[in-house]
Structure formats: structure tokens, C-alpha cells
Amino acid sequence: MNSTIGITHIAFHLPPHVDDVRSWGNRTGQDASTVMHLERAGMRYYRTADGQTAIGLATSAIQRLVLASGVAPHALDCLVYVHTLQGSVAPPPMSLPGLLCDRFGFSNAEAFSFAQQHCASALGALRVIRAMFMARPHMKRVLLVGADVMPLESERLMQAEGILSDGAFATLIERGATVNRLLAIATHASGQGWRGVLANDEPRLAAQYFFTARSLIRQITHQAHYTLDDIQRILPHHLDLPAWQRLLDSLELPRERLFAENFARIGHVTVSDAFINLADCDGLIPGRPFLLFARGVGGFSAAALLSR
Template sequence: MTCLEAVATYLPPRSIPIDEALAGLDVSDTQIRLFRRFYGFSHIRRDGQARLADQMLSTAAGLEEQLRGREKQVRYIVQALTLPVAAPYPTNPVHEVRRALGLDHAATFCLTQHACATGLLALDVCGRLLAADSDPEALALVFTGEKAYNAYSQQFIVDTAVMGEGMAAILVRRNGDHDRILSYATRTHGQFNQAPWLSYELAREFDRLYPEALAEVLRAAVDDAGLTLDDIALILPHHVNQNSWKRLSKQIGFPIGRIFLENLPVTGHCFCADPFLNYRTACETGRLRPGDHYMMASVGLGATFSAMVFRH
């Protein structure tokens, strides 16, 4: 059974009001007020000086104790990406990080097919790879989170989210005593593959489908785990916006207080990293206790809906 051996996170030190972050990006004052009052965004974290590889290494530093002396056990390094291109050509951040960590023996690759849900896909892929490894102590290292470069689609998503640069590094193993993955459900609705550049009609259809499709994968994940939604202590969501989660809460009758939204106003939507940022904060604040069942949930533009159930 696949487990999370450890999760480390990193937030750039500078907190930026979204008014400042969106300045010069053809976003009206009315849209900024919508992001603040309706969608719940206040500040984001960004570092204009640090490269993606720098921020990945800062995140990996949080796993130093867990990795020390076990470097040879790391079989795979996976960068889970929202966007197909993580850095300007010809740089390759994940390979730079592999060398810096002394893990040149590890097979290293990127995944990006599920957009912001690719972090959960990476956990599933690593679990399958480790299950086939002859060494029961083999490990995989997954990185999530990206730079919000000056391109339009990397700064914000229209009427949806403001992008931040929080990152996570996840050490994955085949067996363990905590944070076991009990199930994974994912569905792709390919008619929306051109998002965020949908026609007016398709955009309306996606907005209508969204809570229904997300509810379907949440229920599928808890069913596959042999549980019900009542058994889930906490949902650790992606940070598209708080309004979408309020709609989902009503759709499935799940208390909004058990959907962890505390980080959304202060970190923004950090690509694939949101559920893992929320995991660390939930652990540090006592919101997750040993034995609790919890769920990570993400939706990627395209449109992929994913949910994964764990036992803490």
C-alpha cells in the first residue's frame, strides 16, 4: 500500500497583496474586488529572484532528515506540473535538482497530463512503480509547485484564481505506518480540453458541470476506500476559489468547516501544490490526528477531476 513517508513545503518569504500582483495584467478593479470578496484571495507568495530549481531545493531541504543515508533508495524523482513547460528552454529544473541532491542514479521525469490535478496522478504513478520494485524500501520523490512567470495564464485564471508559488516535496514509499493511500479516483471530461479558452457556451456548461463532476469523484474515492463522506475528517482542497468549495459543500452535504480553506487567502492557487500545503498546515495545527481519514481533491483545466483518500 502506497504511503507518504514525509511531506515538506516551502513558501517564498514575500507576501504580496493581490492588487499588487495583478497590477498591469489587464485586470479591472471590479475583477480584483471579485477575487477578494467572492473568491477569497487576499495575498500570494512569490519570489521574483529565485529560479524554479532554487525553490525546489529549498523545499527539498525540509526532507533532509528523512533522506539522510537513504539516498540510494530513491528510485524515482517526479516533477508534477500543471503546465507543459516549467522553465525557459533549455533549462531543466528537475534534472538540476537531481544532481544537486546527489540522486543521479534515480530515474527522473515530469508528468503534466492532469494540469493542477497532476500531483495526485504523480502519487498514483509512483505507487505503481514502487510496487514493482524488488526493494521494499525503495522511495520516490515528488515535487509540486511552479513559478508564476509573466505569462498571462501563469499569473491568474480569469474569474477563477490568482496564482502563487508555494511548493511541496513528497517522499513516497510502498509500505508504512501512516498516511496510507486507500483509493484514487479521477475523471477527465475532454470536451473542455481547450480551457481556459472555452467558448461562451462551453464555459457555461463547465460551470454547470463543475460541482456535479467533483462530487462524483469524491464519492467514487470514498466508495473505493470502503468509507462514506461522513468518515472523512478533512478535505484538503486545491485553491481554485472558496466559492467553488462552498458550492461543493452544499452539493454533497459536507460541512464547509471540514474543507481546509485556511491557506487559500494567504497563498493563492499554487498549481499542483495546494493539497500538500494544506496537509502540512493541518498537521501542524492539529487538524489531522492519527487514524483520521482525509481526502485530497484537485481539478485540472482540461478538465480532470481527481480525489485521493488517505488514513493518517
């Protein structure tokens, strides 16, 4: 049986309420240098759920995906839910993945959540899903869903790197896919600095993340038997745009290959950035690889190479 998997459909939902970093800075009592650093990092606007819950955002993303894909509820073998913030799951004894399955009638789907790699959890889950497809020849379709809502406005700051935005994504992963085929995936956990960008030793961690990103990108490109120059686009997480530009310089890749349009438009949507970018990135050339990247607090990083 064909073990090739790929992302056949993708949808996302961003709350309609748009705010800007300067207004956020004024409301939360930030000093002028904080806002200036955010703008230098590429941040301008972000989305706020304005009372919507994580399950509400996830539901909206799934509704859009089901409508676009036409997938029958009974055809799903598994639902995997990812998140970063602890408030983005239902309190025990409830199960948010279970609630989503009940809501949409996914009666044949196993369901579980994965959050241990924080903002890198969606790509980390993609690695788990690939292993499931390999171990279970009968598996055909998995729905990967991610959502996060920040409950406190003052906590949206990711130091000088970015600002947290609320949102959700849903993506259908299928066996035998002919589009967005998964070529290679790699993850990294340093075991250092569990507070990540929230800690005071951020300069050391920033350097660590930079070298890890470069190493992972080289690793999966070599693993898939491509060269760095073969990568047509890099779809990043929305943190520290100048650092991303320096990373491409160090890889000797043109900065134009970084899909950077969403940094200023929507901010950092935790687990969703790379998949929102995949939905938004037009002009990907069939047969050429592109790369998804995500980073999470606690020293987690993940990269996935796919072919259009």
C-alpha cells in the first residue's frame, strides 16, 4: 500500500478583530522601546479572539476544511489536536479532541492532543502522524487541528521577537497524496531554557535557536537528497523577521524565498503559523520542495520538507 502522505487540504480561521502593536502597547503600559523592538521584528497587527474560545476557533477552521474538501465524517481515521497555551484545552474530565469529534460526527476517528513541544507541536505532531501511517497500513486520513487563545492581553509579548495572535488551523493529511507530499521531517529539543523567550537569558537562547534552525534545514534537505538551492520557499513561524533574514543569508539563499507577508499582517499564531502560510503562499511550483519551520519555547524546533 502507498505510504506516501501529504497535505491535501488546509483551512484556517482568524478572529475578525484586528489590533495593532502600538495600541496594545498603550493599553498594557509598555514602554516605547518595547513597541519599537516589536516593529523592528516585523510586527504590526495581530488578531484577538474577543471572547471566542479555542474550541470555537478550531470549529470554524474545521468547518471551512470540511466544506472545501468534501470529506465525509466517517472517512476520518484520526483527529490530532495541537496547542501551546494551557487554556486552549477543555478542563477534565472533558476532552477537546473528543468534543470536536462529537461536534462533527467523526465517529470512526481516534482522537488525542499533543502540546509538549509548544509552538513547534504542529510539526512535531506531523512526525507522529507519519509514524502512524507507517505502522497502520489501513489508515487513510488524519485531521490535524491547532488553536490557541491568549486570555491576558499583557501576556502577548514574546520579548522583542513578536506578539501572540489568536487563531486556528485545520489540515487534512492523506495517504497516497499527490500534492504537498511530505519528504522529510526533523525535530530538535535542547533540554535547556524551558522558559525560552520568556526568560532573561534570551540572547544565549536566540543564538542557540539560530544554529539549530540552520542545522535542521540542512539536515532535512540532505535527507531528502536535495540541495539548499532547490528549496523554493521557506514558510516560517512569525518571530523575529530580521533573524530569519540573517538565517537565509547564512544559508546563502535569497531573502525573497522567505514567505514573510504574514509577519506584519497577523503576528505569531503559535502552532498555526506554518500552516496558515501554506494556505496563503501562492505560486508554489509543482515538483520543487518547500520548507515549513516552527519553534517553541523550551528549546524545541521542527522543520518539514514537502514537495508541491
